[in-house]
Amino acid sequence: MIRYVDVGSNDLTRAARFYDAVLGALGYLRLSTGPQSLGYGAPGMEQAVFWVMRPWDGRAASAGNGSMPAFIAPSRAAVxxxxxxxxxxxxxxxxxxxxxxYGPDFYACYLRDPDGNKLSAVCDRPG
Incomplete structure (x- = not known):
């Protein structure tokens, strides 16, 4: 149902350090780097599905109130x-x-990135 998710950043260099480490811990890779955006996905994907970008309107990025992408984690150790x-x-x-x-095996963590965007990593497999 979802083709991609974007979150805004005011500093892509800082965001790259954060998301390379955080998403790398879950087994995801940076698939695209451009002057305005970073794209992430699973190994073998041709197109990124999670994007960190400077807002197209040129204004400062701000965190969405109530928005939170949740990433699938392969294990509780990865969370x-x-x-x-x-x-x-x-x-x-x-x-x-x-x-x-949220269920007997719903193991998760919650973070805010350096720009204030909230995200989660979830493993819902038995421990």
Missing amino acids: DACHAAGLSHGGTDEGAPGLRD
Whole structure:
């Protein structure tokens, strides 16, 4: 149903350090780098599905209130690694890794990137 998701950034160099580490911990890769954007996806994908970009209107990027992309993690250890990578690359904690009330195996973490965008990593496999 979803073709891609964009989040805004005011500093793509800083965003690249953050997302390369955070998404790399989940097994995702940067597939595209341009003057206005960074694109990420799974190994073997031809087109990126998650984009970090400077806003097209030229104004400052701001975090969406209520928006939060959630990335599939292959394991609970990957969720833990994603959270740790985010904190060590300029992100802030919005919820440490752990089980949540969304199902018996819903293990997730929540972060904000350096621009304030909220994201999550989720593994819903048994531990």
